[in-house]
Every structure is written in structure tokens, then in C-alpha cells.
Amino acid sequence: MEREHDSPTATAGRRHPDEVAQHDQPAFAGPRQGPLHHLRRIPNPVFAWLLMVPALVFLGGFTVFPAGSALWNSLQEPGLDGGVGTAYYEQMLGDAVFRRSLINNLLFSFITVPVSIAVAMLMAVLVNRKIRGRGLLRLAYFTPAMLPVVAAAAIWLFFYQPNFGVLNTIARWLGFEGQNWLGSPSTVLPALMVMMIWHQAGFFMLFYLAGLQLIPPELDEASQLEGAGRWYHFRRVTFPLLMPTTLFASIVGLANSFKQVDFIFVMTQGGPNNASNMLLYYIWQTTFPQRRPEYAAAITIVLVLILIVLALIQIRLFERRIHYR
Amino acid sequence: MIRTSRLPRISDKIEVGMAWLLGFLWIAPLVYVFWAAFREPAVALTLNPFQGWTLDNIESVWNSAPFDRYFQNTVLLVTGLATTQLVLGILAAYALARYNFPGRDILFAFVLLQLMIFPEILLTENFRLVSNLGLQDTIPGIAIPYAASAFCIFLMRQQFKAVPKELVEAAEIEGASRLETLWKVYLPLARPTIVAFGLVSVSFHWNNFLWPLVITRSPESRPVTVGIVRFLSPETGIDFTSLTAGTVIVVTPLLALFLLTQRQFIQSFMRSGIK
Structure with missing residues (x-):
């Protein structure tokens, strides 16, 4: 039908009703003489591709193409006349800093994401009911998520300072000894995790508030009639029904935890002794201060692979959701 | 109904308290930094609101x-x-x-x-x-x-x-x-x-x-x-x-x-x- 529409030269006998309408009403002949007049002759599939092209050029140009060139660069042998080989990957296997960064990243991801999600779920359930000051509380929970990560990092840097930091001041009031939170390898990672949970929990809360709106209120009433407690209701009704939201938030959070390292620049620079280094920060270090772009490319490939796996899981989940609809 | 009517009221209070505690924990760091930014360095960390305000830092x-x-x-x-x-x-x-x-x-x-x-x-x-x-x-x-x-x-x-x-x-x-x-x-x-x-x-x-x-x-x-x-x-x-x-x-x-x-x-x- 749209094809016919595109060809105004259709024979009079087979004229589509649309065409008749157009010819009878000169008011609609206007666009035909416009500068985009010739666009009408383009068949739909070609037209659709033309619409896609600009977006594809940029998406491909700054993700697929650089990923490909990173792969190519990482497979060069060091030296001027080196051929293709896996030298940089072998180097990576023996690199303690890389191993430390990967472990740190995994620890960071698999602790901050579940904790943030649990806190977010708690926040959403707490403010989903009609309690006094609900709007204010939502605002309080969400505001940290609006801050740039560098600012969130600065706030906690201020808190963690050994001499004038709030945390140590409180510790001293309570009679404990102050800690150099960001300066000692055993506390630096947990300290960064606390900052990140504070920063992102409110963001995930919004996903849950949206998810809670999709739960029919009859279920709540049914639980009340049955005399079920709030906790029982949460465990048996709310939590299972929020599962899609939880999966979605987990994937978003995990991906984010691999590509968000801004706070390291402000708080620790990866230290002390790489105790807070992470993959993307190490990529930056090897690229710029150390000037080893080929080695950085090899680490980039590892990071891209991690994210592709996460993306594939997400696409799977997404397809299943469509299937259920 | 009688059995359950009292219990939810206490747990309700706990929930509301928890909500406000969480709200305080989440907003306090930001509020504190704003507070400190407008205070003279010497008194910045004290909580006396009657003296020491300044725009010099900013x-x-x-x-x-x-x-x-x-x-x-x-x-x-x-x-x-x-x-x-x-x-x-x-x-x-x-x-x-x-x-x-x-x-x-x-x-x-x-x-x-x-x-x-x-x-x-x-x-x-x-x-x-x-x-x-x-x-x-x-x-x-x-x-x-x-x-x-x-x-x-x-x-x-x-x-x-x-x-x-x-x-x-x-x-x-x-x-x-x-x-x-x-x-x-x-x-x-x-x-x-x-x-x-x-x-x-x-x-x-x-x-x-x-x-x-x-x-x-x-x-x-x-x-x-x-x-x-x-x-x-x-x-x-x-x-x-x-x-x-x-x-x-x-x-x-x-x-x-x-x-x-x-x-x-x-x-x-x-x-x-x-x-």
C-alpha cells in the first residue's frame, strides 16, 4: 500500500483512494513541490536505511571501529619490525598490576551492585507508601545520584581525611582511634565502595519505584485481608514481582561499575600501591602517563569482552520480556 | 484482626523511622559540605551557626x-x-x-x-x-x-x-x-x-x-x-x-x-x- 502511495504515476484505473483525495484537494499538493519532493520516490526499505545511516556512522565509528583497531593494535609484536602475535596478552598474564586491577574491579562490582540494589529496594518500598514527607524523602535519596561522580568523590574525600575528616572526628568522640581510610590498602576499597553505594542507590530506587507501580494494588489488599505481615508480603509478593527490575538494575549497575572510574582520579589515583586501581583507570595509566598504547589496547579488549558478555545477557533478558508480552 | 492491629502500628513506626534515618544519611554529607563551604576555615568544623559565615572560600x-x-x-x-x-x-x-x-x-x-x-x-x-x-x-x-x-x-x-x-x-x-x-x-x-x-x-x-x-x-x-x-x-x-x-x-x-x-x-x- 505504501509502495503505491510512493508512485504518483499509478494508472487512473488502479488509483488508490489516497491518491484521489490528494488530487481533489490542492491544499495537500504543497509538499510535493517542496525540496524533499524526490524523497517520495525512494522505496521504504531504502528510506529506512537512509534514516539509520547517520546514527550508524557515529555508533560504529566510535565503538566498533575503535574496538577493532584496539584488537589489531593489541595483536602487534613489540618492536619496530614485529609481526602479529600475542606478546601483549602474555605480558598481561604476568602483570601484577593488571591482576590487582581486575580483582579490585570484580570485588567492587560484585559488592557495590548487590548492596546498592538492596538499599534501593528498601528505599523504594519505604517511600512507595503514603507516609508524611514522602516527596522530601525521595528527593533526599535521589539527590546524590544527580551529582557528578567527581563531586561525590570530593565529598567523601573530605569525610575520609585523616586530620580534619568527619569520620575520624566522630571516631575520636566515640573514643576510637582515627584511620587513614584512603591511605591504607585494607580500608581503601571498602571506603570507595561506601561512596559508590551512596552515589548510586537513589538512581536504582527510581527503577524500583517504576517497578512497584506495575504491581496491582489488589495484591496488597489481598495480603492485608489474609492478615499477612508486611515482611511476609514483601518476601512472597513484592520481591518476586520486582525480579525483572532487579535483573535490569543489576546489568546496568554491573556495566556501570566497569566504566566508572572518575572517583579514582579524585580520591586515590589508584593507590596506595594499586590497592584501588581498576581496569579502566589502568587503561588510562598505561595509555597516557606510561605511554604504552598497545598494551592499553590489550587491556581494553578484556574490558570490552566483559561488557559484551553483559550486553548479551541483557539482550537475552530483553527478548524474554518481549516474549512474555 | 485484633491480633494484627497493634503489631503493624509498631512496625509502621519503625518503618517511618527507618525511612527518615536513611534520608538523613543520604542527604547529610551533601548538606555538610555546603555548610562547610560557607564557613571560615578556623570554625568550619564547628556547628555554631551564629558566627564564621563567609563567601571567601567560594x-x-x-x-x-x-x-x-x-x-x-x-x-x-x-x-x-x-x-x-x-x-x-x-x-x-x-x-x-x-x-x-x-x-x-x-x-x-x-x-x-x-x-x-x-x-x-x-x-x-x-x-x-x-x-x-x-x-x-x-x-x-x-x-x-x-x-x-x-x-x-x-x-x-x-x-x-x-x-x-x-x-x-x-x-x-x-x-x-x-x-x-x-x-x-x-x-x-x-x-x-x-x-x-x-x-x-x-x-x-x-x-x-x-x-x-x-x-x-x-x-x-x-x-x-x-x-x-x-x-x-x-x-x-x-x-x-x-x-x-x-x-x-x-x-x-x-x-x-x-x-x-x-x-x-x-x-x-x-x-x-x-x-
């Missing part, structure tokens, strides 16, 4: 770097980017949502894959690429890797899918071209989603740091997040004045925008979360 940090230029750069960057992302995203989403063309499903899967792989992950290669394009240390250079947003395409496609067929057919009968149909039928219905994406995009790029840090060198092109960092965490040792004042400077504009339009903002983020 003033001295503001005057030691071209912050007006930084903010100008940021505003230019985020408005330009949101516009470009929306234009490119809407065109692509229209194709994906309305037409069945060879390769469509592969293209859509490709877009979904891009939701995960952000340009800053590939900073080594993108630095080289953008430098080769001659855009190093320029605002277009910061923007160009993000010009097409997979998230925007995805969001708009979901929205366009929900446009009723009858409306599209009516527009066709009236002789509207394909682009006119997009403009007059699809876009008006998608306005809330467009606003939602606009806000998400603006706040994301306002806060973005790593890529702008890598690709810029001079104050002429640096956005405020990059410009502020040397005050937040200077190499000479952290001092409290510049840290708190710097935080206030970088946080205030977007925070003000957020507080003024918070309902819209939160709705927007929620909307983009569901879809």
Missing part, C-alpha cells in the same frame, strides 16, 4: 580559574549533544519502529549491544581517532563520540512502537510524506519521552569526566568537571577550603535545575527506566 576558588568559561563550555556541550543525539536517535528509531527492512533485526541487536559499550571504554583508540580528525582539545571533539546514543534510539523506538496505526494511516490518506508523518504524528506523541531523554542526556554529560579529561588540554575547551578537579584533589595536598568550595561550585547549577524541576526530572528518569 570567591577565592572561583577567581583562581576561568570558571565562567568552563560553565559556558559545559552548557554548549550538553545542549549541542542532547540536540544531536535526539535528531539522530529519532531518525533511526523511526526507521526501526515503522519499517520492516532487510537487516532490521541485526541493526537493532547492534544498537542494543551499544547500550553497554560506551566510547570512554575505548579511550586509547578514540583519543587517536578524534586527534586524527583534528578535533583534539575542542568541544566538538568531546561531543563527537557520543553524537549517536544507543539509549536514545532504544527509548524512542519503544515509544514509536506504541503510536496507533490509525493515526499513521490517517496522515497517509491526507497525503503526508514519511518525514511529515514523523513530524506531525510520531513526535507530538513522543514529547514526554523526548523531554525525559533530554534530561537524562544533559545530566549525564554535565557530569561526565573521563573522556573530556582525556581529549582536552586548555581552559578554552574544558568542561567544568575537568576544570574543577585540581581544586578537589590538588597535588600539593588536600585543603579543605578549595575542596568544599570547589564541590559547591561544580554541583550547584545542575542541582538547582534539578530542585526546580524535580518532579519532571524524577518522572523522566523513572520513565527511561521502565521502557
Whole structure:
């Protein structure tokens, strides 16, 4: 039908009703003489591709193409006349800093994401009911998520300072000894995790508030009639029904935890002794201060692979959701 | 009923208490930094509200770097980017949502894959690429890797899918071209989603740091997040004045925008979360 529409030269006998309408009403002949007049002759599939092209050029140009060139660069042998080989990957296997960064990243991801999600779920359930000051509380929970990560990092840097930091001041009031939170390898990672949970929990809360709106209120009433407690209701009704939201938030959070390292620049620079280094920060270090772009490319490939796996899981989940609809 | 009526009341109180405690924990750090930023260094950490107020901290940090230029750069960057992302995203989403063309499903899967792989992950290669394009240390250079947003395409496609067929057919009968149909039928219905994406995009790029840090060198092109960092965490040792004042400077504009339009903002983020 749209094809016919595109060809105004259709024979009079087979004229589509649309065409008749157009010819009878000169008011609609206007666009035909416009500068985009010739666009009408383009068949739909070609037209659709033309619409896609600009977006594809940029998406491909700054993700697929650089990923490909990173792969190519990482497979060069060091030296001027080196051929293709896996030298940089072998180097990576023996690199303690890389191993430390990967472990740190995994620890960071698999602790901050579940904790943030649990806190977010708690926040959403707490403010989903009609309690006094609900709007204010939502605002309080969400505001940290609006801050740039560098600012969130600065706030906690201020808190963690050994001499004038709030945390140590409180510790001293309570009679404990102050800690150099960001300066000692055993506390630096947990300290960064606390900052990140504070920063992102409110963001995930919004996903849950949206998810809670999709739960029919009859279920709540049914639980009340049955005399079920709030906790029982949460465990048996709310939590299972929020599962899609939880999966979605987990994937978003995990991906984010691999590509968000801004706070390291402000708080620790990866230290002390790489105790807070992470993959993307190490990529930056090897690229710029150390000037080893080929080695950085090899680490980039590892990071891209991690994210592709996460993306594939997400696409799977997404397809299943469509299937259920 | 009698058995349960008393118990929920206590647990209700506990819940409300928990909600406020959590709210306090979440907002207190920010409030405290704002408090400290407007206090004389000597009394900054005391809680006496009757003395020691000052604007010197903010003033001295503001005057030691071209912050007006930084903010100008940021505003230019985020408005330009949101516009470009929306234009490119809407065109692509229209194709994906309305037409069945060879390769469509592969293209859509490709877009979904891009939701995960952000340009800053590939900073080594993108630095080289953008430098080769001659855009190093320029605002277009910061923007160009993000010009097409997979998230925007995805969001708009979901929205366009929900446009009723009858409306599209009516527009066709009236002789509207394909682009006119997009403009007059699809876009008006998608306005809330467009606003939602606009806000998400603006706040994301306002806060973005790593890529702008890598690709810029001079104050002429640096956005405020990059410009502020040397005050937040200077190499000479952290001092409290510049840290708190710097935080206030970088946080205030977007925070003000957020507080003024918070309902819209939160709705927007929620909307983009569901879809």
C-alpha cells in the first residue's frame, strides 16, 4: 500500500483512494513541490536505511571501529619490525598490576551492585507508601545520584581525611582511634565502595519505584485481608514481582561499575600501591602517563569482552520480556 | 484482626523511622559540605551557626580559574549533544519502529549491544581517532563520540512502537510524506519521552569526566568537571577550603535545575527506566 502511495504515476484505473483525495484537494499538493519532493520516490526499505545511516556512522565509528583497531593494535609484536602475535596478552598474564586491577574491579562490582540494589529496594518500598514527607524523602535519596561522580568523590574525600575528616572526628568522640581510610590498602576499597553505594542507590530506587507501580494494588489488599505481615508480603509478593527490575538494575549497575572510574582520579589515583586501581583507570595509566598504547589496547579488549558478555545477557533478558508480552 | 492491629502500628513506626534515618544519611554529607563551604576555615568544623559565615572560600576558588568559561563550555556541550543525539536517535528509531527492512533485526541487536559499550571504554583508540580528525582539545571533539546514543534510539523506538496505526494511516490518506508523518504524528506523541531523554542526556554529560579529561588540554575547551578537579584533589595536598568550595561550585547549577524541576526530572528518569 505504501509502495503505491510512493508512485504518483499509478494508472487512473488502479488509483488508490489516497491518491484521489490528494488530487481533489490542492491544499495537500504543497509538499510535493517542496525540496524533499524526490524523497517520495525512494522505496521504504531504502528510506529506512537512509534514516539509520547517520546514527550508524557515529555508533560504529566510535565503538566498533575503535574496538577493532584496539584488537589489531593489541595483536602487534613489540618492536619496530614485529609481526602479529600475542606478546601483549602474555605480558598481561604476568602483570601484577593488571591482576590487582581486575580483582579490585570484580570485588567492587560484585559488592557495590548487590548492596546498592538492596538499599534501593528498601528505599523504594519505604517511600512507595503514603507516609508524611514522602516527596522530601525521595528527593533526599535521589539527590546524590544527580551529582557528578567527581563531586561525590570530593565529598567523601573530605569525610575520609585523616586530620580534619568527619569520620575520624566522630571516631575520636566515640573514643576510637582515627584511620587513614584512603591511605591504607585494607580500608581503601571498602571506603570507595561506601561512596559508590551512596552515589548510586537513589538512581536504582527510581527503577524500583517504576517497578512497584506495575504491581496491582489488589495484591496488597489481598495480603492485608489474609492478615499477612508486611515482611511476609514483601518476601512472597513484592520481591518476586520486582525480579525483572532487579535483573535490569543489576546489568546496568554491573556495566556501570566497569566504566566508572572518575572517583579514582579524585580520591586515590589508584593507590596506595594499586590497592584501588581498576581496569579502566589502568587503561588510562598505561595509555597516557606510561605511554604504552598497545598494551592499553590489550587491556581494553578484556574490558570490552566483559561488557559484551553483559550486553548479551541483557539482550537475552530483553527478548524474554518481549516474549512474555 | 485484633491480633494484627497493634503489631503493624509498631512496625509502621519503625518503618517511618527507618525511612527518615536513611534520608538523613543520604542527604547529610551533601548538606555538610555546603555548610562547610560557607564557613571560615578556623570554625568550619564547628556547628555554631551564629558566627564564621563567609563567601571567601567560594570567591577565592572561583577567581583562581576561568570558571565562567568552563560553565559556558559545559552548557554548549550538553545542549549541542542532547540536540544531536535526539535528531539522530529519532531518525533511526523511526526507521526501526515503522519499517520492516532487510537487516532490521541485526541493526537493532547492534544498537542494543551499544547500550553497554560506551566510547570512554575505548579511550586509547578514540583519543587517536578524534586527534586524527583534528578535533583534539575542542568541544566538538568531546561531543563527537557520543553524537549517536544507543539509549536514545532504544527509548524512542519503544515509544514509536506504541503510536496507533490509525493515526499513521490517517496522515497517509491526507497525503503526508514519511518525514511529515514523523513530524506531525510520531513526535507530538513522543514529547514526554523526548523531554525525559533530554534530561537524562544533559545530566549525564554535565557530569561526565573521563573522556573530556582525556581529549582536552586548555581552559578554552574544558568542561567544568575537568576544570574543577585540581581544586578537589590538588597535588600539593588536600585543603579543605578549595575542596568544599570547589564541590559547591561544580554541583550547584545542575542541582538547582534539578530542585526546580524535580518532579519532571524524577518522572523522566523513572520513565527511561521502565521502557
